[in-house]
Amino acid sequence: MISVIENRADIISIDEFLNLTDIRIPEYQRPYKWSDKNVLQLIEDIYTFRHKEHYRFGTIVIHINPITESNITTTYNDIVDGQQRYTTIRLLVYALFQLVENSNKFQSNTRDLLQNLKDKLDRIELNYKNKNSIENIHKNFQLIKRSIQHFDDITIYNFIKKFQVVVFFIHDITEAFQFFDSQNSRGKDLYPHDLLKAFHLREFDKNEFELQLKVVGHWEKYASKKLSILFAEYLYRIKGWSNNQHARYFGKEHIDMFKGISIDKIENYPYVKVLQISHSVVDNYNDNFERKIDRQEMGFPFQLDHIMINGRRFFEYVNHYLGINEKFKGKYLVEKEDSKHYSNAESIVKMVYQNHYSYRDGESYIRDLFECIMIYYIDKFGENELPAFLEKAFIWCYYLRFRYQRLGFDSLDNYIIKNNLFGAIKSAMQPKDVLKFTLKELPSFEDILSFSKGDSSRMDKSIVEFFKKNHYYVN
Template sequence: MSEIVERVNIIKVQELLEIINLKIPEYQRPYKWTIKNVNQLIDDILYFKNKNAYRLGTIVLHKDQIDNFNYLNIVDGQQRTTTLFLIFLAVMNHKFEDKDIEKLKSEKININSKLSYTSSISHFNIQQNYQEILRRVKNEFDMHIIDFLLEKCEIVIVQLTHISEAFQFFDSQNARGKDLVPHDLLKAFHLREMFDYSEEIKTYVVKTWENINQPELAKLFNDRLFRIRNWSKGNSAKYFTKNDVDLFKGLSINSKTKSLEPYAKLYQIANIFVDNYNNNSDRLVDFTLMSYPFQLDLPILNGRRFFEMITYYINKYDNKKFLTENKTIQLINDYSQKNRTGDKYIRMLFDCALIFYIDKFGQQDIEKIVEKLFIWAYSLRLIKQAVYLETIDNYVIRETQVFKIIRDANSSKDVVNMKVDNLVSQFSEDIKIDEKIKEKIIGYFNGK
């Protein structure tokens, strides 16, 4: 073990609450968890309430002596820790008629002292979140859930010796490339959703995921999946961050204990049908396996299907073999200015729209679609000297909403017949644009 780590323990939440010398140091950032973050934590607790144990995460502490008293300062994990304190405070303030709750109320003063923040931001978020937590505790908690939270929810405690070592540890975990990127958080979430599967299947899934080229995987999420799913809803899609991972969480249909909403039944049926088809003994004769019918704008199935979906899109839309015979594709693959930053953004915009269309309608009217989407995307080059990520983001959600049109279309003709604004009149000779690109755009609007 590293020299800076004094001790690592796994403790129950009740043991965490009973640490009398736990302290949030002044150097910590404000408490910034939102109601959304709080509800996610509570949802997790409720979802796993029948499990033998549930690991909530890691808290990093370091010893600090003040006025001859040894404190344990929270270096990492203070947002989750504060929220757990708020949940317990709500439990104590609600009228649960149980002797164990009465016994624990002696910890109330200590809990309040541990929630000591000086920042007004922290005070506001604590007040807002506490009201939401209290509402959920009153309506959804019972003694079984409280017992699960206190006795079966666990925290990994990493205790360090000195403040400099604590920051060294914190930096190594968060600032030097070891912090989880968004798609790694999704990997952890969807693996957790595979609780009905064997360790052998989980190991295979992890191995397949790790064998994917990681920069390629990041590009798939950042430049394609994230933007297509957001733009199809008319939402901005500039940067894929940890705050956006919920976009790739969906339906949990593996658990037999969780009821499904009516709209989810369709996906449950498709999921079961695909598995039954592939496991049928006839496959030993015809060797024809069926893929789940993934669609970029439809709900994601949590767990195994998520990993299958990523592999599916990695393989399906490899740029090296993506419609290379099409003349328009060849033009944008080869024109002289293709490597300028702005042109790369426009190419990403074009690719996302085309992928979204093919994902829904396949190769129907593909020549017409490629040309129309090219004109729509690359017309930006006629009117913009510089193209930024914000430029294309605004273009998608404020101008011709191509992604919404594709999402709502019932046939390929709805997309073929969409109107693309003629921006030729706004073109200035001061704007530098490849002659072949300009000629094709102007020719389109002149009927050539």
């Protein structure tokens, strides 16, 4: 909850806003990426509403961030929300200054006003390191210069003096992030992973401020779609299917499965001890001075079936599971000049990702299922007996191609519950226990012959031939 004592909200003009000192755009912010449409809309608004007494131009959230170095404290104004708008306003001021400097149609007080703002902006050094940010800044600066040629003294004066922004000054970084999430949720529906981000940011230890900034910066580098896929198509489904539950559509009502315990708040129950030990051992190892020498790092031993530790471990958890599938594909999805040089596992993975019908919905459902089962197996057993399991998983998944002419997700979901390979992995102590799983449903030999000789529009012939060659059928 935002403290009314420490925090404040001011409605200020563009002039007053740009006069704020020690403005910073933190490293965790996303790249600057305003499009032509965004920039042109801003310029159109400035011109359209130039005669209005006041025009409200959005919201800025600032974290008041005091930093002490060599016993000297400097209070920075870190922009948590609104950096896209702030950067564009800066570009606009510089472009207006050039316009006025290179023309004799403007009054001297307009020139003085812009000179004063430019001098103040020059003293605020912003280092944009991201390549896309730099390219977009250069592109938008040229676009702005082309688009403001019709501006006059009144338009410029009213923009600087009468256009307003609402600036929220917030002292606590966690509150700032919370406020950012609440502001951005107005008028649109947040994704479940956005709600999880906000929840776990609140669960950070008070002493983990720098780490909090780091993990948020890392999170913001991921495309929202990538995070949405991770939770909706992989983690949610694996958790549901491994508990023999239907797992069709991930929504806000399911986010509690990605919440757990807060180590420093929960009672010292017996079941918590193993998590406390793991948590402490990993931190102690990574914080040891020897790590500065050997550069080693111990990752937290995440397991999809284990209880989540709230806070920073959640963000590490996301990074960990984003990496598993990519690492798996990186090892087995390879290109070789001669098909004879492919291992059995490589041939299977190639069929999954590069068959002739990979673009169809039913095929994508099976591919996602294959990825889910591989993630779950690797999560528990690593690469032990992985090629053997990979073949069993492939047959288990692609039997669906023989059974259904048009495969809907509901049919796939029901098939898993009745023939649950996830459950076999969950109860297994060793890989050999999983490899004993009985494939209860296989195509008939007549189906194999029919698909290999006849209509090939239902599935790739290479899949049929694999079933046939390896005797995955019943007579």
